[in-house]
Amino acid sequence: xxxxxxxFSDYTIQxxxxxxxxxxxxxGVIGSFAVLRKQSLLGDVISHAALPGIALAFLLVQIKDxxxxxxGALIAGLLATGAVRVIDKYSRIKFDSALGLVLxxxxxxxxxxxxxxxxxxxxxxxxxxxxxxxxxxTLLKKDVYTVLIxxxxxxxxxxxxxxxxxxxxxxxxxxxxxxxSSKKVSFIISGLIVASIIIGLQTVGVILMSAMLVAPGVxxxxxxxxxxxxxxxxxxxxxxxxxxxxxxxxxxxSMPTGPSIVxxxxxxxxxxxxxxxNRGLVWRQIREMDSAKQINEDKVLKSLYELAINHKxxxxxxxxxxxxxxxxxxxxxxxxxxxxxxxxxxxxxxxVEGGNNWFITRDGLDYINNHPxxxxx
Amino acid sequence: MSPxxxxxxxAVIVAVACSIPGVFLVLRKMAMxxxxxxxxxxxxxxxxxxIVEDLNSPFLIxxxxxxxxxxxxxxxxxxxxxxxxxxxxxGIVFPLLFSIAIIIISKYAGSxxxxxxxxxxxxxxxxxxxxxxxxGLDIGAKSIYSMGIILIINAxxxxxxxxxxxxxxxxxxxxxxxxxxxxxxxxxxxxxxxITAVGAFQAVGSILVIAFMVGPxxxxxxxxxxxxNMLFISSGVGALNAIxxxxxxxxxxxxxxxxxxxxxGLTFTLVFVFAPERGIVTVLRRxxxxxxxxxxxxxxxxxxxxxxxENEWLENGVDTIYNHLNWKxxxxxxxxxxxxxxxxxxxxxxxxxxxxxxxxxTISSYEDIVSSFKI
Numbered sequence: 210x211x212x213x214x215x216x217f218s219d220y221t222i223q224x225x226x227x228x229x230x231x232x233x234x235x236x237g238v239i240g241s242f243a244v245l246r247k248q249s250l251l252g253d254v255i256s257h258a259a260l261p262g263i264a265l266a267f268l269l270v271q272i273k274d275x276x277x278x279x280x281g282a283l284i285a286g287l288l289a290t291g292a293v294r295v296i297d298k299y300s301r302i303k304f305d306s307a308l309g310l311v312l313x314x315x316x317x318x319x320x321x322x323x324x325x326x327x328x329x330x331x332x333x334x335x336x337x338x339x340x341x342x343x344x345x346x347t348l349l350k351k352d353v354y355t356v357l358i359x360x361x362x363x364x365x366x367x368x369x370x371x372x373x374x375x376x377x378x379x380x381x382x383x384x385x386x387x388x389x390s391s392k393k394v395s396f397i398i399s400g401l402i403v404a405s406i407i408i409g410l411q412t413v414g415v416i417l418m419s420a421m422l423v424a425p426g427v428x429x430x431x432x433x434x435x436x437x438x439x440x441x442x443x444x445x446x447x448x449x450x451x452x453x454x455x456x457x458x459x460x461x462x463s464m465p466t467g468p469s470i471v472x473x474x475x476x477x478x479x480x481x482x483x484x485x486x487n488r489g490l491v492w493r494q495i496r497e498m499d500s501a502k503q504i505n506e507d508k509v510l511k512s513l514y515e516l517a518i519n520h521k522x523x524x525x526x527x528x529x530x531x532x533x534x535x536x537x538x539x540x541x542x543x544x545x546x547x548x549x550x551x552x553x554x555x556x557x558x559x560x561v562e563g564g565n566n567w568f569i570t571r572d573g574l575d576y577i578n579n580h581p582x583x584x585x586x
Numbered sequence: 587m588s589p590x591x592x593x594x595x596x597a598v599i600v601a602v603a604c605s606i607p608g609v610f611l612v613l614r615k616m617a618m619x620x621x622x623x624x625x626x627x628x629x630x631x632x633x634x635x636x637i638v639e640d641l642n643s644p645f646l647i648x649x650x651x652x653x654x655x656x657x658x659x660x661x662x663x664x665x666x667x668x669x670x671x672x673x674x675x676x677g678i679v680f681p682l683l684f685s686i687a688i689i690i691i692s693k694y695a696g697s698x699x700x701x702x703x704x705x706x707x708x709x710x711x712x713x714x715x716x717x718x719x720x721x722g723l724d725i726g727a728k729s730i731y732s733m734g735i736i737l738i739i740n741a742x743x744x745x746x747x748x749x750x751x752x753x754x755x756x757x758x759x760x761x762x763x764x765x766x767x768x769x770x771x772x773x774x775x776x777x778x779x780x781i782t783a784v785g786a787f788q789a790v791g792s793i794l795v796i797a798f799m800v801g802p803x804x805x806x807x808x809x810x811x812x813x814x815n816m817l818f819i820s821s822g823v824g825a826l827n828a829i830x831x832x833x834x835x836x837x838x839x840x841x842x843x844x845x846x847x848x849x850x851g852l853t854f855t856l857v858f859v860f861a862p863e864r865g866i867v868t869v870l871r872r873x874x875x876x877x878x879x880x881x882x883x884x885x886x887x888x889x890x891x892x893x894x895x896e897n898e899w900l901e902n903g904v905d906t907i908y909n910h911l912n913w914k915x916x917x918x919x920x921x922x923x924x925x926x927x928x929x930x931x932x933x934x935x936x937x938x939x940x941x942x943x944x945x946x947x948t949i950s951s952y953e954d955i956v957s958s959f960k961i
Contacts, residue, residue: 249677250618257793299866300858302612305673306804309617310854313797317847320793324841420681427674465692468685475682482669490667 219459226455228353229470232409233447235360236418237425238367239405241436241443242398244426245378250305251290251399253419254312255406258289260319260415264326275352279407286403289315352411359408363401367440370397375436417467421447424474431485450474502552507580509549510558513569514577523574526566587726594832596729597846600786601824603737604798606744607779609817612803613755618673619776620799622661622680623654624783624792629687630654631784636694647784654780655773657683729789736785743778744817747771752813794843798824801850808861823853881921883955885911886948889931889938902938 243249259282266281267273289311296307367374373394376384381391402422409418429442454470461469483490512532517523529543529550550567553559558573587595611617630653634646657679664675718728744751750771754761758768779799786795806819830853831846859866888911892901900906908918922938925931930944940948 244671244674247671247673249671249674250621253618253621253677296858299869300808300864302804302807303615303617305615306612306617306800309621309796309800310804310851312621313793313800313847314851314854316793317797317841317844317851320841320844321835321848322840324844325838328839417681417685419677420685423674423677424681427670427678431669463692465688468688471681471685472689475678475685478678482664482667488669490669 222455222459224350224353225459225466226452228356229451229455229466230448231353231356231360231451233421233425233449233451233470233474234444235356235363235405235447236409236421237429237443237445237447238364238440239398239401240422240424240447241426241429241440242367242374242378243402243422244430245436246398248402249423249427250308250419251293251402252406252422254293254308254315255286255289255403256410256415256418257312257319258285258315259283259407259410260316261285261322262288262319264319264322268322268326275355275411279355282407282410283403285315286407287400290399290403356408359404363405366397366401370394374398378436414467417471420471420474421450424471424478425450428474428478428481431481431488446474446477450477505545505549506553509546510553510569510573511577513559513567514574517569517574524568524570526560526562526568529565529567532567590832590836592727592730593842594829596727596733596789597828597832597842598825599730599733599737600790600794601798601802601828601846602821603733603740603782604786604795605802605820605824606737606740606817607775607782608799609803609806609813609820610744610751610755610775611779611799612807613813614775617800617804618676619658619661620779620783620796622657622676623776623780624787624795625680626657626683626687627651627654627780627784627787627792629683629690632687632690636690647781650784651777651780653683654783655776658773658776658780732785733789736782740778740782743774747774748814751775790846791843794847797847797850798827801847801854802827805854805857808857808864827853878921878924881913881917882925883948883951885918885921885925886930886940886944887952889940890945890948890952893940899937904933904936904938907938 240252243251262281262283262285263278264281265285266278269281270277292311293304293307296302296310297304373384373389374397376387376389377391377394377398381395384391384394406418406422409421425443425446426439428446429439432442433439450470450473454473455466457473458464458466458469481489484492486492509532513527516527516531517525529546532546532550550559550561553573554561556572558570558576559567560570561567608620611620627650630650631646633653634643634649638645660679660683661672661675664670664679665672670678716728717724718726718731750761750766753764754766754768754771761768761771782799783792783795786798790798802820802824803816805823806816809819810816827849828846831849832842834840834849835842835845857865862868885907888907889902892898895901901910904922908915911918922931925944926933929941930947931938932941933939
C-alpha cells in the first residue's frame with residue numbers, strides 16, 4: 210500500500226514507471242520474434258555493440274544530444290548484426306561464436322573511443338559511459354516520449370509486416386518459395402530488434418536489456434501455441450515487469466531499477482514454466498502421474514484377466530496374494546495393489562468377495578478384449 | 587621488470603590461458619556461455635565477500651568459480667525442460683544472477699570499493715601495482731603468478747584429458763559408449779572456463795575475457811582442421827593480439843583492454859578475408875569458379891543434346907540459345923567467349939558447334955557426373 214501511495218504522489222516515479230512499462234511492451238513484442246528465431250542473445254550483442262556508435266556520434270557532433278547518440282547506437286547495432294550475419298554465412302564459424310566475437314570486439318572498440326574522448330577537453334563528455342549502463346531513475350519526460358514514439362513505430366511495423374514476420378519466423382524456406390524474401394524480412398526483424406534495444410539502453414542498461422528482450426517472450430511462449438496471443442502476452446508481461454519493477458525499486462531503499470525489473474520478469478518466467486497449462490512443469494508432472502496410474506491399473510487388470518482365462522470359471526475369485534502384476538510401476542506392495550484394485554472396482558472392472566478375494570467382471574473382460582495393446586491370442 | 591613489460595606479460599599469459607578452454611567452447615558451440623559466466627561470477631564474488639569481508643581472500647575465487655559452474659548448470663536445467671531453447675536459457679539466467687549481484691552491491695556495499703564498472707571493464711594498467719611480496723622481497727606483479735598458475739592448470743587439464751576432451755567434443759555419444767563420462771568432462775571444462783574467467787577478469791575485465799576466449803580459437807579454426815594445431819595457433823594468435831593491443835594503446839593512450847579486443851577483431855578479420863582455404867576471398871572465388879564451370883557444362887550438354895536436330899539452328903543458334911537455357915544474355919556471352927577461347931566450341935553459320943576436342947571433353951565430363959551418382 211505504501212508503495213502505491215508513493216506511486217500516485219511522486220511525479221518522477223510515474224515518469225520512470227511509464228517509461229519502463231512502455232519499454233516492456235515494445236521489447237516483449239519484438240522479443241517474441243527474437244526468441245522464436247533463436248536469436249535471443251542477439252540482443253545482448255547489440256546492446257554491447259551500441260557503445261562505439263554512441264562514442265563515435267559524440268566525437269562527430271561534440272554534444273551530448275540523446276537523439277544523435279541513439280542514432281549512432283542504432284547504426285553500430287545494425288553493423289554488428291550485419292557482421293554476425295556475414296561471419297555466419299561465409300565461414301564455418303558457428304552463430305554463437307560470431308556473436309561472442311562481435312560483442313567483445315565492438316565493445317572493446319567502444320572502450321577505446323571512450324578513453325580517447327575523455328582526453329579531449331570538453332565538459333560535455335562527462336557521463337557518456339553512464340549512458341550505456343543505464344539509469345532508469347534519471348529518465349526524463351522527453352526520454353519517455355522517445356520510447357513512446359520509437360515504440361509506436363516498431364509496433365506499427367510489426368503489425369504492418371505481421372504475415373511476413375510470422376512466416377519467416379517459422380519457415381523461411383516456405384516464405385522464399387512464396388516470393389516473400391526471408392532475407393529482407395530478417396533484415397527488418399533485426400532492424401526492429403536493434404531499435405527496441407537502443408531505446409531500452411537508457412532505462413535498464415546494457416546487460417539487463419537482453420533479459421527484457423528474452424524473458425517476456427519465453428514466458429508468453431509457455432501459455433500458448435498461437436503467435437498473436439504470444440506477442441500480446443509478452444507485451445503484457447513486459448509492461449507488468451516494467452511497472453512492478455519500478456514500484457518495487459522506488460519503495461525499497463537503494464534498490465536499483467534495472468535489476469529489480471529483471472527480478473520481476475524472471476519470476477514471471479519461473480511461474481510460466483511451472484504452471485502454464487499443458488506445457489508447464491506441474492501439468493507435465495500431473496500428466497505423468499495420471500498415465501503411470503493408468504498403466505498400473507491396466508497391468509493389474511491384465512493379471513486378473515489371465516487368471517480368469519486360465520480357470521474353468523472365469524468369474525472365480527482369487528486371493529490378493531495371487532494377483533501379482535508382473536511389474537507394477539512403482540513397486541509391488543500389497544497396499545498399492547489394493548488401492549489399484551479399489552480404483553478398478555470403482556470403474557466396474559473387478560469385484561470383491563469374501564474379504565480380499567477378487568475377480569474380473571464382464572466389463573473388465575471386455576475392456577481387455579477391446580484394448581489395442583493388451584489384448585492377445 | 588618494467589611495468590610496461592609486466593602488463594604485456596600478464597596479458598599474454600591471460601590470452602593463452604583463455605584460448606585453451608576457448609578452443610573447446612567454440613567447437614562445442616558454447617561460446618556465449620563465456621558471456622554468461624564472466625558476468626555471473628560477480629555474484630559469487632559479492633556473496634563470498636559479505637561472508638569473509640576481505641577482497642583478497644582466496645575464497646572469493648572459489649565462490650566465483652562455483653557460481654560460474656552453477657550458471658552452466660542452471661542453463662542446462664532450463665534447457666532440459668524442453669520449454670526454453672538454450673540461447674534463451676542463457677539470456678534469462680545470466681541477467682538474473684547478475685541483477686541479484688548488483689542489488690546486493692547497491693544495498694549493502696555503498697561504502698565498499700566493489701565497483702561493477704571495474705569488474706566489467708577491468709584495468710590492466712593497474713595490474714603491476716599489485717605486487718607479490720614474499721619475505722619482504724618483491725618478486726613481481728601478483729597477476730603474473732595467479733594467471734600463471736591458472737594457465738598451468740588449464741594446460742595440464744587439456745594435456746591429461748586431451749583424448750577424452752577430443753572425443754567428447756566431436757562425438758559425445760561415442761565418448762559415453764567408451765565410458766568417458768562426457769558429463770564429467772563437460773563440467774571439468776566448465777570449471778576450467780570459470781576459474782580462468784575469475785582469475786582474468788580482475789586483471790583485464792570480463793569483456794576482454796570473452797574476446798580472448800572466442801576470438802583466437804575461431805581465428806585458428808579458419809586456419810586448421812587439426813585440434814592440436816588449433817590449440818597452438820590460437821594460443822599464438824591470442825599472445826599476438828595482447829601485444830599488438832598493448833602497443834596500440836600505449837601509442838595513442840587509450841584503454842588497454844579495449845585495444846586488445848580491437849586487435850582480436852583485426853587479426854580475425856585478416857584471417858577471415860585472406861585465409862588460404864577458408865578465407866572469404868578464396869571462398870568467393872571458388873563459388874564463382876563453380877558457377878562458371880557448372881554453366882559451361884550445362885551449355886555444352888545442351889549443345890551436344892541438340893547436335894544434328896532439325897531444330898539445331900534454333901536450339902543452338904548464337905542469337906537464340908539463351909532463350910532455351912533461360913540465362914541472361916551477358917552471362918551466356920561470357921561463357922561462350924570462354925569456351926571459344928579454350929577451343930571447345932566454334933561458331934559455324936551462326937550455330938554453336940562442338941569441336942572434336944570439345945565433344946570428347948563434354949562426353950567425359952558427362953560420364954564423370956553420371957558415374958558419381960552410382961553407389
